[in-house]
């Protein structure tokens with residue numbers, strides 16, 4: 115099996131099919147550095163496919179697909195869990211007089227928050243969801259863009275906006291340490307950053323200690339003042355540069 119066939123095979127799983135092939139290839143390359151794929155047995159190839167899929171699943175987050183088209187926000191566990199909090203988020207954006215938003219690892223979140231009065235820049239690595247958002251923006255005259263961007267390689271090339279949203283992203287990006295979170299925050303040039311974390315465990319049970327002490331220390335060290343806003347399923351940190 116050549117590299118391209120392997121990428122296609124890995125993407126056969128429904129929950130990975132929308133991922134950019136570039137991301138799949140990078141993950142595959144990490145696992146098969148210096149290995150000649152042609153020399154591998156069928157069994158070894160299977161192990162590699164399984165392992166790459168597992169790594170990719172960590173990036174894509176939890177999924178629940180639904181056949182109900184009219185309720186697309188329910189297709190994504192993140193937006194579904196947040197449904198009752200969207201009015202709260204919208205009024206927060208209004209109170210902060212936000213005119214422009216950068217949404218990192220956006221998922222389907224822009225479908226709930228974008229409005230023609232806001233400029234919205236939505237980035238993710240899932241091309242299928244970016245396409246849905248792109249079409250939605252076009253149809254609803256939303257200013258801005260939805261585009262592929264791997265935040266692990268963040269540079270100073272992202273649009274400068276009033277607020278940057280980092281919703282339920284950090285837990286997906288790193289399981290050990292918080293170097294990447296620091297790098298990302300250091301490359302953000304918005305007045306406000308809204309960071310959130312799920313307050314449920316992967317099995318859906320409420321966490322005993324949903325507060326993330328590490329982000330509080332990091333924000334303080336990077337000279338941000340912040341407030342914590344705890345909701346039923348999610349904990350938000352609204353940070354402002356001092």
Ligand SMILES: C[S@@+](CC[C@H](N)C(=O)[O-])C[C@H]1O[C@@H](n2cnc3c(N)ncnc32)[C@H](O)[C@@H]1O
Nearest residue numbers: 173175192193219220221238239264265281282
């Ligand atoms: C748990 S979901 C949260 C989605 C959305 N922010 C929300 O709260 O509804 C995590 C999202 O981060 C995206 N993601 C994961 N790794 C990424 C990366 N390296 N760069 C950009 N987006 C990434 C996933 O594709 C997924 O849409």
